[in-house]
Amino acid sequence: MAVRVPKLKGAVFESAVIERYRRREESVEEALIDMYLAGVSTRRVDDISQALWGERMPSQTLSDQLKKVYAQIDQWRERPLSQPYPYVFMDGVWHKRSWGGAVENVSVLVAIGIGMDGHREVIGVAEGMKEDTQSWRSFVSSLISRGLIGVRMVTGDRCAGLVSTVGELLPEARYQRCMVHFMRNVLAKVSPRHTRWAADALKAIFAMESRGSALTKAGQVASELEERKLREAAKCLREGIDETTTYLMESYPVEHRRRIRTNNMIERLNREIRRRTRVVGSFPDGRSALMLISARIRYVTANDWSARRYLDMSRLHDTIQEAS
Missing domain, CATH: 1.10.10 (Arc Repressor Mutant, subunit A)
Incomplete structure (x- = not known):
């Protein structure tokens, strides 16, 4: 539809809706x-x-x-990090991108921190290629250079590169292996007819109120797994139970345990990212993938996700005071 411009003698007409020379609002x-x-x-x-x-x-x-x-x-x-983050959750979200003329799976690394104000915040997003040691070291180093301090626990999946990086660059932090991922790893080695029993037995381990009792219970469950000819599952349980029960240490408040023992928070965020990247399919380069994923993260976390207090950090402060 054509818009007629008023004829004004000695004056230039300017629309209040669309600026002069612009064809779009x-x-x-x-x-x-x-x-x-x-x-x-x-x-x-x-x-x-x-x-x-x-x-x-x-x-x-x-x-x-x-x-x-x-x-x-x-x-x-690249913004500076302005407060300590006692709890940090790290993981990678995989996507397809063109690389050397072929389409390959590569990872974007994501870190979420819970500050001393009790609010959660996405503190880092970077392309991580294969989630190897070099990628994690570069990622954590960039967080430290931007002001990451006060980390007491890092929660993530079992990735050798991440575990070694935490020990090297964040020596005051302990590593917590995601409880949910660990249970899946053990159950993957259990035959179908024993799955229900094994799942209940693993839940009983993590229902314990102290780390010592949890480790004792894990030893009993591992022995029962061996009696049922499930040696690989028993081996997996024995090897991983120590780093999966870090959250039960006395240096972490009881009120925080349920939320710091898993990577569920960042997994939910990853599902929102994948919902967007599935529309694209494969990205032409790493830059476009990183920008779109970062934009999606900002979009998802722009509501009350970060405005609502996630943990009462006064509990951690009291625990630190009691320990000292």
Whole structure:
């Protein structure tokens, strides 16, 4: 529809809705970019753009607009960390990207910290390639250079690179292997007819109120596994139970145990990331994957996710005082 411009003698007409020489309204354009970051495909954004103002927004145009957003994301990723984070959760989310002419699975490393104010915050996002020792060392080193201090526990899955990096770069922190992942690892070595019994036995271990009783119970369960000819499961249990019961140490408050013993918080965030990356399929390069995943994380955590207090950290303060 054609818009007629008023004829004003001696004055220049300017619209209060759209600036002079602009063919699109900026807020609508920003809304289209937000739709893309929220999970709408580039093709769908193109269709909506045509429906709104009769012009298409091809992927290259959208990419040019996203560069402004990506500059803000880089500032967010590299921001200084302004408080101690006693609890840090780390994991990697896998995605497909082009590499050397082939499509391969690579990882983006994510770290969530719980500060002394009790609020959780995404404190790091970086491309990690294969989640090897070098990737984890580079990732944790970047966090330290930005001001990461006061770490007392790092929770993550069983990754040799992460465990060794925590011991090397965060010597005051203890490593907590994710309880849920550990149980899955043990149950994967149990035959189907023993699965229910084994699951109940493992739950009984982690229901113990002290670390000593949990280790004792684990020894009993391992012996029963061996009696049932489940030697691989028993071996897995014996090898991993020590680092999976770190949360039961007296230096961590009882009120915090349920939330610091698993990586469920970051796993839920990873599910939101995968929901967005599935729309893309494979990324053309690591930069585009990192930016989109970072944008998705900011989008998901922009609500009361980070505004609501996650833990009462006064409990940890009291525990530290009692220990000293």
